[in-house]
Amino acid sequence: MEDKYQKKYRISSPRLAGWDYGSHGLYFVTICTKHRIHYLGEVIQPENRSDAFVEYTDIGKIAHDNWLKITEFHPFVKLDDFCIMPDHMHAILFIDKPDKTSWEVNKLWRTKRKFGGSFTRV
Numbered sequence: 001m002e003d004k005y006q007k008k009y010r011i012s013s014p015r016l017a018g019w020d021y022g023s024h025g026l027y028f029v030t031i032c033t034k035h036r037i038h039y040l041g042e043v044i045q046p047e048n049r050s051d052a053f054v055e056y057t058d059i060g061k062i063a064h065d066n067w068l069k070i071t072e073f074h075p076f077v078k079l080d081d082f083c084i085m086p087d088h089m090h091a092i093l094f095i096d097k098p099d100k101t102s103w104e105v106n107k108l109w110r111t112k113r114k115f116g117g118s119f120t121r122v
Contacts, residue, residue: 024096024098025094025095026094029089029092031088038086039087040054040086040087041056041084042086056084063084077094077095078093079091079092080092080094
């Protein structure tokens with residue numbers, strides 16, 4: 001694997017070859033902003049405290065709210081924990097549709113296109 005990104009080694013694709021990402025299952029999702037620009041928030045470190053937090057920008061608030069609305073548009077998707085960072089977010093979602101009679105192939109990728117990023121099956 002000689003592929004490099006910003007002079008660092010990386011994998012060509014996080015996708016499992018041959019896997020149908022519209023399938024019933026639990027998925028770990030990573031979504032990055034273009035060029036890893038801090039559009040989503042800023043890390044705040046309060047003085048005299050050890051706990052930092054991310055303060056969302058307006059775009060970060062929109063990303064947060066729209067992530068929670070996914071289930072309104074994709075009824076077979078169930079959301080679990082998620083974390084929004086300044087330049088990316090991590091989330092866990094579950095496609096709860098064992099039979100795909102009315103479920104379109106690669107529905108997960110259609111969901112992902114609204115945010116961008118990579119998905120990994122857990």
